[in-house]
Amino acid sequence: MELWAGRLLVFVAATHLLLAIIGIVPHMGSLAPDGLLGAVDPPWNPQHPDRQAAFWTSLGSFAGPQLLWGLWIIRSASTGQRLPGSTGLALLILTVVQVSLAPVGGFWLNLLPAVLLIAAEVSGRMPARA
Structure with missing residues (x-):
């Protein structure tokens, strides 16, 4: 169960990042006219909402940590x-x-890996039947 939970987390995160990057690459010239460094203003200064949206839906999203979390779970389960x-x-x-x-979005997809991990924890704590 843990292995599948990790795989699902990686799949969801990688798909999210891929779609987000595909969405912003065609607009990179207008989103980062002076290069990537400093392209995103602080969130409290909404001068460039398109840059903010591009950053927070790709590299600034939860997808990066989720990808690492899923890889860690896969590694732990495999070993x-x-x-x-x-x-x-x-x-x-x-x-x-x-x-x-954010009820409209892909966060719902993380419910299944969470339930799988909880089920694995519960079954791991149950005493073996003779």
Whole structure:
């Protein structure tokens, strides 16, 4: 279950990043006319909302950390290492907060990996039946 949860997290994150980057590459000249460094103003200064949207939907999104989280889960599951307790619960809480703040979007896709991780934690704690 943990392996599938990690794979789902990686798939969702990689797909999100790929689609976001495909969406901004054609507009890169107008989004970063002076180069990438300093292309994004602080979020409290909305002079360039197109630059803000491009950054926060691609490299500034949760997709990067989610990708790393999924790779870590895959690595741990592949090597037989136990994940820290409440890893699934942490993902579930984060996902519920994200869905509450942005109900229209892809955060719903993280519910399945969270449930898989919680199920793996519960089944790992249950005593073996003789």
